Amino acid sequence: DNVRLERKGLIATVTLDRPDRRNSLSDEMLTDLVAAFSALRDDDATRVVVVTGAPPIFSAGADAPFKKGMSEEERRRMFTSRKSQFRRLFERAKMLLEGLEQVSVAAVNGHAVGGGWGLTLACDFRLAAAEAEFWIPEVDLGVPLGVGTTTRFVRCVGPSRAKEIISGGRRYAAAEALSLGLVNEVHPGARLADATLAYAERLAAKPFRPMAEMKARINALARAGVPEVNAMTEGFLDRA
Secondary structure (H helix, E strand, C coil): CCEEEEEECCEEEEEECCHHHCCCECHHHHHHHHHHHHHHHCCCCCCEEEEEECCCCCECCECCCCCCCCCHHHHHHHHHHCHHHHHHHHHHHHHHHHHCCCEEEEEECCCEECHHHHHHHCCCEEEEECCCEEECCCHHHCCCCCHHHHHHHHHHHCHHHHHHHHHHCCCEEHHHHHHCCCCCEEECHHHHHHHHHHHHHHHHCCCHHHHHHHHHHHHHHHHHCHHHHHHHHHHHHHHC
8 A cells, every 4th residue: 555566577666655645654664665675576577676756756754743733852752762663674675675686776756855865775776856855854853864874875975975964954956966976867857757767678678697796796895895895806806
């Protein structure tokens, strides 16, 4: 009920489908994402996985049932009280997505906030609508950003910029996210679906096994850290 999984040819599309809640990530939605990514893990007919949100946005992040008139302290307590279960489910979903043999493409069709932005970072490639904005509100809500998403920010932009993005809480336009390397392409919103399909079809047309091995090796290098990456690179050059 919270996620749609659709297959067409070599491409599968996973859609966050809670538009009435701005595609916020509830425990139920995360459970459904885990199920969808688990189903795709052993799907030999799928070459590319696209992750997107039901319009008009990608995801508003963690679902928090705030009520009108709540104080800042009450909001923080409510957000913190459900963080433990949320983090377990969210990390499981992201690890499954990142670990798929198929390459994945996030089609960020609108705002990606907090965990919504974090989910895009677990994809291999990210295309965004020009109108989309990205921001991390966790620190302002009084809670730290999850370790997995923090780590992915560091991998993408380095420690200093990651600290700025996470602690600052400001909004980043799609064009700025592109300049930082957090997005691969930006397209007008009306053209994003077609651009994503074309991008996914180009990836699907490539030999699957080399693509899967490329993804696994680069992910392993990114997780290893700079000293280990340098040592491994030297080894490759020595054997060349």
